[in-house]
Amino acid sequence: MISIKPMRIAIASGKGGTGKTLVATSLFYALQRERIEATLVDCDAEEPNVMSFFQGQLEKSAEVMQRVPVIDENKCTYCGKCHEYCNYKAIFILTPMKVIKVMEDLCHGCGACTVACEYGAIVEKDVSLGQVNQYAVSGNSKIIESRMNVGVYSPVRVIKAAINESNDRRVVIMDSPPGTSCPFIQTVARADFVILVTEPTPFGLSDLKQSVETLKTMGKSCGVIINRAGLGNDAIYGYLHDQGIPLLLEIPFDREIASTYSKGKIVAAEKRHLQTLLLSVFNIIVKKYGNSHHQR
Amino acid sequence: MEIAIISGKGGTGKSSISAAFATLSGQPVVLADCDVDAANLHILFAPTHEEDQVYIAGQTAVIDYSICTHCGICMDYCQFDAIHSMDGKITISETSCDGCHLCARVCPHGAITMVDNDKSRMYSGAFRNGRMVYGRLAPGEENSGKLVNMVRDKAKAIAKDYNLENIIIDGPPGIGCAVISSITGTNHVVVVTEPTLSGLHDLKRALEIVEKFSLKAWVIINKYDLNDDMSRQIEQHCHDRGIPLAGKLPFNPSVVEAMVNLKSIIEWQPQSEFSRQIGAIWNTITQSK
Numbered sequence: 001m002i003s004i005k006p007m008r009i010a011i012a013s014g015k016g017g018t019g020k021t022l023v024a025t026s027l028f029y030a031l032q033r034e035r036i037e038a039t040l041v042d043c044d045a046e047e048p049n050v051m052s053f054f055q056g057q058l059e060k061s062a063e064v065m066q067r068v069p070v071i072d073e074n075k076c077t078y079c080g081k082c083h084e085y086c087n088y089k090a091i092f093i094l095t096p097m098k099v100i101k102v103m104e105d106l107c108h109g110c111g112a113c114t115v116a117c118e119y120g121a122i123v124e125k126d127v128s129l130g131q132v133n134q135y136a137v138s139g140n141s142k143i144i145e146s147r148m149n150v151g152v153y154s155p156v157r158v159i160k161a162a163i164n165e166s167n168d169r170r171v172v173i174m175d176s177p178p179g180t181s182c183p184f185i186q187t188v189a190r191a192d193f194v195i196l197v198t199e200p201t202p203f204g205l206s207d208l209k210q211s212v213e214t215l216k217t218m219g220k221s222c223g224v225i226i227n228r229a230g231l232g233n234d235a236i237y238g239y240l241h242d243q244g245i246p247l248l249l250e251i252p253f254d255r256e257i258a259s260t261y262s263k264g265k266i267v268a269a270e271k272r273h274l275q276t277l278l279l280s281v282f283n284i285i286v287k288k289y290g291n292s293h294h295q296r
Numbered sequence: 297m298e299i300a301i302i303s304g305k306g307g308t309g310k311s312s313i314s315a316a317f318a319t320l321s322g323q324p325v326v327l328a329d330c331d332v333d334a335a336n337l338h339i340l341f342a343p344t345h346e347e348d349q350v351y352i353a354g355q356t357a358v359i360d361y362s363i364c365t366h367c368g369i370c371m372d373y374c375q376f377d378a379i380h381s382m383d384g385k386i387t388i389s390e391t392s393c394d395g396c397h398l399c400a401r402v403c404p405h406g407a408i409t410m411v412d413n414d415k416s417r418m419y420s421g422a423f424r425n426g427r428m429v430y431g432r433l434a435p436g437e438e439n440s441g442k443l444v445n446m447v448r449d450k451a452k453a454i455a456k457d458y459n460l461e462n463i464i465i466d467g468p469p470g471i472g473c474a475v476i477s478s479i480t481g482t483n484h485v486v487v488v489t490e491p492t493l494s495g496l497h498d499l500k501r502a503l504e505i506v507e508k509f510s511l512k513a514w515v516i517i518n519k520y521d522l523n524d525d526m527s528r529q530i531e532q533h534c535h536d537r538g539i540p541l542a543g544k545l546p547f548n549p550s551v552v553e554a555m556v557n558l559k560s561i562i563e564w565q566p567q568s569e570f571s572r573q574i575g576a577i578w579n580t581i582t583q584s585k
Binding site for chain 1: 303304305306307308311333334336339340355373375376377391392394395396397398401402433435436437438440441468469470471472473476490491492493494495497498501504505508519522523526547549552555556558
């Protein structure tokens with residue numbers, strides 16, 4: 001086993017469907033082939049896909065729970081203090097009618113209502129938000145999948161729980177959810193370096209700019225992989241140059257790549273050349289940024 | 297009529313199809329870009345800037361260090377792991393804070409205040425085929441579902457004011473709160489998918505959410521010819537589930553060409569077979585009973 005500096009890389013993109021998962025699965029595959037012990041965390045809890053590309057043995061599965069209040073109507077005086085404390089409007093109350101109801105979907109599990117209640121009328125119960133599944137794949141490599149239940153409003157807790165399971169791992173690749181809101185922030189906050197995957201189109205560029213701005217305010221280093229190069233226009237190259245953002249790799253548009261990926265196959269397994277390229281990208285990143293400041 | 301276009305998986309061509317639906321000839325529409333995390337349609341349509349509105353995405357707790365005694369009580373109550381003590385100093389992580397207000401309430405010294413997250417906006421104006429509303433969530437902000445509701449309410453008000461019949465909602469990817477907010481109460485939900493294993497997997501979860509809210513679902517398989525076998529599997533899945541296929545569209549590099557030229561495919565190649573197919577899909581959906 002090759003010893004390597006601790007390194008956490010997030011693979012992200014503002015726009016969906018640019019090839020984040022293609023890059024994450026291919027990079028993870030290339031590391032496995034090099035016998036580098038790596039962990040791939042699928043942080044796209046709304047639509048986790050990574051495990052459809054790999055064979056693995058389920059080692060551990062844990063429910064991610066959240067506490068929601070249950071009101072004991074025998075003790076409740078309908079004073080309304082819990083309603084006032086709730087910043088999410090999750091408690092509905094009609095004092096004169098003696099009606100009180102918890103909207104579980106809106107509850108964030110902050111516990112404020114329990115603190116508010118002076119009559120001991122609120123107890124808490126656990127509800128499931130999703131699962132964190134851990135799979136052993138070849139060697140000592142591991143895949144940790146976050147999977148939010150359908151109908152749950154926010155994937156953030158499930159994502160956090162999945163990332164926390166990778167705390168003691170040295171080389172961690174995180175496949176981030178798309179966008180620049182909370183789920184993205186929670187993922188990249190734990191990375192030493194962020195690879196932004198984009199495509200050379202006006203939509204791709206617009207979303208890339210937003211991701212870059214967000215990472216800047218967070219003080220995160222990033223580089224860009226352009227997928228489907230050759231499709232679209234070249235405005236993106238000027239942008240990267242002006243911003244001084246490293247262009248790590250270009251993956252040309254190729255129907256064969258699209259077809260390989262569509263079958264749920266790892267592109268780097270079919271295109272050996274991509275393995276070599278991704279490994280050299282990885283080595284450059286590790287050399288420059290590998291020290292895992294953000295490991296808690 | 298409100299028609300929402302969503303996708304589960306990102307990058308399936310949802311926004312390109314929304315743009316096409318919004319520019320079919322002879323029918324001005326209200327276009328609501330509800331992908332507030334990565335709103336893009338204003339790039340194509342450059343709407344006039346007639347109105348903007350601040351959206352308060354939530355709150356963040358801030359400590360006044362001239363009052364704080366670093367007693368750590370707030371830390372014991374925080375359920376979001378947002379408050380930490382480092383070398384005896386209490387800090388609140390802006391990225392982890394959920395804005396629940398509990399720390400400010402329990403602080404015995406009144407050292408914590410809640411500050412509004414007020415960087416998100418909603419814009420509205422005219423575009424070349426009607427009116428447009430779009431939201432932009434500031435990076436890192438939450439509650440995008442509420443901003444989506446605000447965009448939809450505005451779109452409905454505009455539809456009434458301008459007497460426009462159809463509202464086209466370009467939804468976000470995923471299946472979380474912003475998606476739920478984009479589809480609830482709409483007349484039709486069109487799920488755009490692509491013939492990949494990930495596409496099928498995400499489609500299933502997207503359909504589950506549509507069914508959960510008992511809405512009328514349609515499926516479009518975009519770029520169907522990139523993998524005919526997978527397209528057949530998707531068709532079979534829709535058939536087994538009783539979800540109608542609104543149509544299949546081939547992979548077409550002109551769609552990207554149109555985007556680069558800041559046009560929808562309907563505007564770029566109005567006479568093409570591809571544009572005709574999109575028109576036919578629109579009719580299938582809107583003329584159904």
